[in-house]
Amino acid sequence: MAVQEKIRLAYFKGCIVDSISKELDISTKSLAKHLNIELIEFKEFSCCGSRSLPDYDAKINLLINARNLAIAEERKLDIITTCSTCTNSLRQVALELNNNLELRKEANKKLKSFGLEYKGKVKVKHLLDVLKEVDFSKISKKLVYSLNNLKVAPFYGCHSLRPREISTFPNATLLDELITSLGGSPVNYIGKTKCCGFHTLAINQSNSVKIAGINIKEAVDKNADCFVVLCPFCHIVLDGYQGEVSSSIKTKMNKPVFHLPQLLGLCLGIKPAELGLDLNMVSCKKIVERIVKK
Amino acid sequence: MKINFKVYRLNKEKSDKVRYDSFPLDVEKTDTILYCLNKIRDENDSTLTFRHSCKSAMCGSCSVLINNKPMLACKTKIHDINFKDEILIEPLKNYPVIKDLVVDYENFWKRIKAIRPWLVKGNKELMDEKINDNCILCSCCDASCDVVPADSSFVGPAAIVSSYRFIQDPRDNKRNERLKMLVSLGLWKCAHAYECIDICPKGIAPAESITALRQEIVGKRIKNFDPGFYHAKVIYDSIWKYGSINETYLFLLSRRLKTIFNLPYFLKLKLKKKAPPLSPQLIKNLEEIRWLYKKK
Numbered sequence: 001m002a003v004q005e006k007i008r009l010a011y012f013k014g015c016i017v018d019s020i021s022k023e024l025d026i027s028t029k030s031l032a033k034h035l036n037i038e039l040i041e042f043k044e045f046s047c048c049g050s051r052s053l054p055d056y057d058a059k060i061n062l063l064i065n066a067r068n069l070a071i072a073e074e075r076k077l078d079i080i081t082t083c084s085t086c087t088n089s090l091r092q093v094a095l096e097l098n099n100n101l102e103l104r105k106e107a108n109k110k111l112k113s114f115g116l117e118y119k120g121k122v123k124v125k126h127l128l129d130v131l132k133e134v135d136f137s138k139i140s141k142k143l144v145y146s147l148n149n150l151k152v153a154p155f156y157g158c159h160s161l162r163p164r165e166i167s168t169f170p171n172a173t174l175l176d177e178l179i180t181s182l183g184g185s186p187v188n189y190i191g192k193t194k195c196c197g198f199h200t201l202a203i204n205q206s207n208s209v210k211i212a213g214i215n216i217k218e219a220v221d222k223n224a225d226c227f228v229v230l231c232p233f234c235h236i237v238l239d240g241y242q243g244e245v246s247s248s249i250k251t252k253m254n255k256p257v258f259h260l261p262q263l264l265g266l267c268l269g270i271k272p273a274e275l276g277l278d279l280n281m282v283s284c285k286k287i288v289e290r291i292v293k294k
Numbered sequence: 295m296k297i298n299f300k301v302y303r304l305n306k307e308k309s310d311k312v313r314y315d316s317f318p319l320d321v322e323k324t325d326t327i328l329y330c331l332n333k334i335r336d337e338n339d340s341t342l343t344f345r346h347s348c349k350s351a352m353c354g355s356c357s358v359l360i361n362n363k364p365m366l367a368c369k370t371k372i373h374d375i376n377f378k379d380e381i382l383i384e385p386l387k388n389y390p391v392i393k394d395l396v397v398d399y400e401n402f403w404k405r406i407k408a409i410r411p412w413l414v415k416g417n418k419e420l421m422d423e424k425i426n427d428n429c430i431l432c433s434c435c436d437a438s439c440d441v442v443p444a445d446s447s448f449v450g451p452a453a454i455v456s457s458y459r460f461i462q463d464p465r466d467n468k469r470n471e472r473l474k475m476l477v478s479l480g481l482w483k484c485a486h487a488y489e490c491i492d493i494c495p496k497g498i499a500p501a502e503s504i505t506a507l508r509q510e511i512v513g514k515r516i517k518n519f520d521p522g523f524y525h526a527k528v529i530y531d532s533i534w535k536y537g538s539i540n541e542t543y544l545f546l547l548s549r550r551l552k553t554i555f556n557l558p559y560f561l562k563l564k565l566k567k568k569a570p571p572l573s574p575q576l577i578k579n580l581e582e583i584r585w586l587y588k589k590k
Contacts, residue, residue, distance in 0.1 A: 015539040019570040020563060043578035046537040049529065051486045055508040056526035063586045064533065110589060114582045162488035163499075171376060190362050195440040195487035202548040203521045204483060205555050210444035211485065240559050279566050 003035050003138050009080040009130065010072035011039035012090070014232065015047045017082070020240075021232035023276025027261040028082050028127065030274040034265070035134060039080065044071050048089035051159065051199065065093035066107040069124075070116035078123040080130055082261070084231035085199075088159035090124045091166040126160055127260055128175060128230060129168050136181040144269030145291050147184030152263070153224035153255075154179060154186055155216070157234040158195050175230065175260075182267045187224045191215030198233035205244070212237045213248035220249070226256040226287050228263045235259055239281045256284040266291050296320055297372065298380035299330060301342065304391050315339070316380070321372060327383065328356055328367040331395075344395035351495060354432030358395050359384040364434035366495045386437035402433050405450045408479055409457040409472070416467025425462045426503075428496040429455050435490035435500045441483050449479035451490045451500035458503045461510070473507065473516050481507060482522020524548045534587050537577030541570040 017025035032039045046064050053061040069090060072079045081087045097104040098120045108117050131139065154175040164170045172193045176186040197211035216238065219227070229235045237245065239257035246253040257280065265275045266288060277284045299317045304310075317334045328346055335342045346356040349368045356367040361375060361382050375381060389397035435451040436442050442450050457476055460466045481504065490500040508526065511518065525548040532540045545553050545560075563569040577583070 015574075016541060016570070018575075019568050020541060022568045044582075046577055046583050047529075047533050047539050049533065050539065052526045052529050053533070054505055055522075056512050056530040057590075058505070058509060059590045060530065060533075060587060063590060064583060067582065067586065110586060113585065113589075114579070158487040158489070163491045194489075195485050197440070197444075197485060199487075200441070200483065200485040200522075202545050202556075203525050204445070205549075205552070207441060207444045207448075207483065207485070211440045214443060215440070240562065243558075279568060281562055281566070 003142055004134055006036050006038055007130070007134075008038045008040060008077060009125070010075065010077040011041050012045055012048075012068065012072075012079045012081045012086055012124075013041065014081065014083040014086045015050075016232055016236075021235060021259075023262065023279035024082055024232050024235070024259045026274070026276035026279075027259055027265050027270075030270050031261040031265045031268070034268055034270055035131075035139070037080075037130065037134075040075070040077060042071055048086045050085055051089055053089075061089070062093055062096060062103070063107055063110060065090055066097060066104075066118050067111055067116060069094055069097075069122050070111050070118040073119060073122040074116060078125055080125050080127060082127045082231075082259070083233070084126065084157050084159035085233055087124055087126045088166065092163075094120070094122070094124060095166055126168070126230065128160070128178070131178065131264070132174060136178055139264070139268075140181040140183075143182065143267050145267050147179065147182045147263075147267060147291060150184045150287070150290065151187050151223060151225045152179045152184040153189065153216070153219035153222075153227045154192050155196065155227050155229045155234055155238065156193050157229065157231045160230050161193055175228065178264070179228065182264065187219050187222050189216075189218035189222060191218055196229075196231075196234035196237045198237050201237060201241075205241075208237060209241055209244040209248045212241070212245045216245070217249045217251065220251055220253055220255065224255060225290075226258060226263075226284070228258045228260055230260055232259070242282055254282060256280065256282050256287050258284065295323065295372075297377075299334060300380050300382045301331075301334065301394075302384040302391075303342075303394055305341070305393055323371070323373040325372055326368055327358070327360055327365070327370045327372075327375075327381075330372075330381075331367060331383070342395075343393045352430060354430035357386055357432045357434050357437065359386055359437070364437040364493050366432060366434070369495050386433065388437050388439070388442050389433075399433065401446075402436060402450070402452070405436070405453040406431065406456055408449055409453045409475065410468075411456050411460070413460060413463065413466050414468040415465055418464040418467075420463065420465055423462065423464055425459060426455075426498060427459050428498055429459065430496060431456070432495060434493050434495060438489040438493045440487050440489070441480075441485055445480070445483060447480055448483045449476070449481075451484070451504065453479070454481060454484075454507065455498055455500045455503050458507055461507065470514065470516065473511055473514070474518070476507060477511065477516070477518045477520055477523075481511075482520040482525075521548045521550070521552075524550075534584060536574045537580045537583050538574050540572075540574050542572055
């Protein structure tokens with residue numbers, strides 16, 4: 001039985017879920033189906049600029065994201081993302097356009113050429129926001145497996161939290177609440193709100209893995225069983241570069257890193273294969289066995 | 295109301311061991327943290343050491359970590375803080391501790407000096423340009439920065455903001471030199487974590503200054519071979535070409551020869567059958583994106 005009435009959302013996939021973070025797309029779709037959320041894909045969506053585009057051309061960053069927002073708005077749909085950086089880019093532009101009506105007018109003049117207009121109605125929601133709307137307590141009533149006090153380290157990353165004025169959970173408690181509602185024990189550590197280092201990975205790998213190492217060490221020292229992340233970029237560093245991160249803090253890790261829909265999907269009884277867990281770099285097998293056996 | 299203050303203590307003359315002392319205080323919601331620290335020192339422990347001076351968020355000397363966030367003790371009131379049972383006061387991160395809440399700012403001042411924080415007078419006069427010179431060098435941004443502890447060659451957000459102040463000033467005749475200097479001091483190393491935006495007690499938003507400076511470098515076509523510059527350029531070019539990012543080119547063209555260090559990761563991706571394609575699929579209506587590029 002569905003958790004609630006069908007929710008329809010424009011699915012802003014982001015650039016890397018078709019390849020590097022394929023498992024995030026797979027698990028998001030499985031979870032959405034399970035929770036009666038219809039994800040409507042738009043092949044017209046462009047890249048959000050990954051927060052680096054404004055460094056090169058702020059105007060293009062504004063226009064392409066105004067176009068993205070207008071595409072969803074035209075269909076009267078709110079946007080759902082599974083990437084904190086996409087969420088951040090779209091929200092920053094929405095904020096600019098909402099606060100500066102002259103700027104919006106100028107952008108709309110251009111968007112009009114292809115029949116689009118941004119009116120400021122579309123909301124940009126991260127998957128975690130949507131889950132909150134569905135209601136954690138309703139979700140927890142549908143659990144097939146509990147995390148049963150598994151020590152889960154939440155990693156919020158930067159772009160879902162800052163700047164504060166565009167964040168929907170700036171105090172970084174929402175993911176902790178979800179972990180608790182799944183029966184897990186959220187690991188409290190300072191680095192959970194800090195940077196994963198991804199946005200400097202293609203620039204300076206050494207800095208990137210050092211940043212990640214510094215910020216997750218406390219969770220490792222507190223014997224976290226696994227991590228859960230809100231963004232595929234955080235996942236790339238913590239999962240894909242875990243060996244390098246491990247060396248930077250001179251601590252053996254071997255900690256599975258789950259995307260949010262993977263961890264929640266497991267608890268809802270979705271099969272591991274339908275969550276793309278075999279595509280994670282660090283094996284999740286032992287943790288999956290612990291969850292599924294309990 | 296009664297609140298417990300948990301305060302970091304270190305006196306290297308006696309021991310290298312850090313301890314935390316608890317001080318339950320009767321305070322008002324409108325009391326500042328500096329008032330509370332003074333109260334602790336006056337009424338409980340006269341050895342507690344911390345810096346302070348102006349008491350009006352102008353001198354920048356009383357920066358401390360309050361519940362893990364760098365803040366000015368004189369500006370922060372009890373009701374500004376999110377806390378459950380107690381308020382944790384520690385010295386700023388990213389600096390060695392001298393005693394209790396007092397840190398050694400030597401590296402901070404080295405970074406500030408590196409950007410030559412003085413006006414080099416040219417012929418132009420100040421007209422009605424808006425110059426953001428609100429920075430009080432409290433170092434809260436450097437203490438919150440993730441790159442500063444990872445890379446000692448990074449000049450840090452405070453020095454970048456200081457340099458930006460002179461770059462905005464038409465009286466300064468070294469503005470292009472300053473931009474080039476910032477590139478060599480690590481302007482492109484900022485990781486877009488935006489902590490400096492949220493914590494700056496003067497509302498300066500250093501990350502926005504960093505973006506503005508990068509835009510100036512691009513706009514003025516100042517030659518630089520920084521991987522960070524190429525990274526932003528590849529994203530710009532890739533969106534024009536495909537409407538999305540080509541991750542393979544992003545690494546190859548940003549890091550050039552150093553991409554070799556990313557090879558193990560790309561190999562792992564290949565084994566998992568999720569390596570990015572050399573040529574990503576074009577988005578639908580890509581001509582709209584290209585039109586926006588042309589008509590911006």
